[in-house]
Amino acid sequence: MKLPLEHVQRFAGSGIRLTKQREEVFGLLLQKRDHPTATEVFLRAKKHMPSISLATIYNCLDALVDWGLVKQVNLDRAPTRYCANLQEHSHFYCESCGAISDVDVPFDGRWDLPPGFIVAHAEVSLKGQCAKCSAQHSLGTDPIGMGGFSAQHAKMKTQKRHS
């Protein structure tokens, strides 16, 4: 897991230590953009670095988040997910399949707040049906035989959270 030079350079002379572990964690997030949880990052990292510990994963993620290289993605009562943050974007959570998609959301940052409020970060989270799932529903290809979207949606509510 070798980090592209462009990223390594961001650390040069900044007092920030780019350790093997941090490089590994950041590299994994860059490589596979599926918004893994800390535990998922841990499992992936162990393949290259069998000795790495989960606490280190959390430490590395904290550092990367502090440095602005990684974003945390928060979903309702689910473990925090992580995302290499290379350009401005938002997240779309599919209520059918549980996938998280990066989406371009051009918000201009001009939030109309009460005086005195200073915005440092803005996060937009969308929920609904992703393209794949909405196509399935509109075509009526319903493998479960439960009827349309609303029935399946109701079903989702009571089943366990997506792993």
Next chain:
Amino acid sequence: MKLPLEHVQRFAGSGIRLTKQREEVFGLLLQKRDHPTATEVFLRAKKHMPSISLATIYNCLDALVDWGLVKQVNLDRAPTRYCANLQEHSHFYCESCGAISDVDVPFDGRWDLPPGFIVAHAEVSLKGQCAKCSAQHSLGTDPIGMGGFSAQHAKMKTQKRHS
């Protein structure tokens, strides 16, 4: 904790059971709008209903969220908070004092997504300095003597999360 008639009516004939516990939980959220965690709701509810259990709090919150009466507020790696959802609004988290403010954020819902994506819910979360804290900093009234915002902000990073 008696629920205003306007809310009780929403349940009439809907098959939804407005139990004492659900009424209590919803009433608490309506009454004190400080975005409590499930545990905080539990502690408050016990004052009126000493026998209520934490699992019931979670059950009630789940039900209220399903019915669209309550919103979940997700912050980085912190317990989920709850908010009686009476009008469209967003949340502002103050990185200095940890307070969560409701803010009017007029987003028009026209998100520019890839074809096929259907948005059911949109959530905007802002982070930064609330009015009170930004006033403190700009006035230089710094009770800790740590200097300006950046120093205090750095400090916040390493201290324990707000209870």
Next chain:
DNA sequence: GATCTTTTTAGAATTATTCTTGATATTGTT
């Protein structure tokens, strides 16, 4: 009021995250 279904309770279980401590690595300095 008998019965069926849903909800509540209490506590155990699970999972996510943080903390602690000693070992290891890195940086800066002779």
Next chain:
DNA sequence: AACAATATCAAGAATAATTCTAAAAAGATC
């Protein structure tokens, strides 16, 4: 290269948030 100072890592314990389970209670229906 050796040294001290500092930061990071690893392992596992500890804490905290959330979910699950099973039996009792409550609400709805007939």
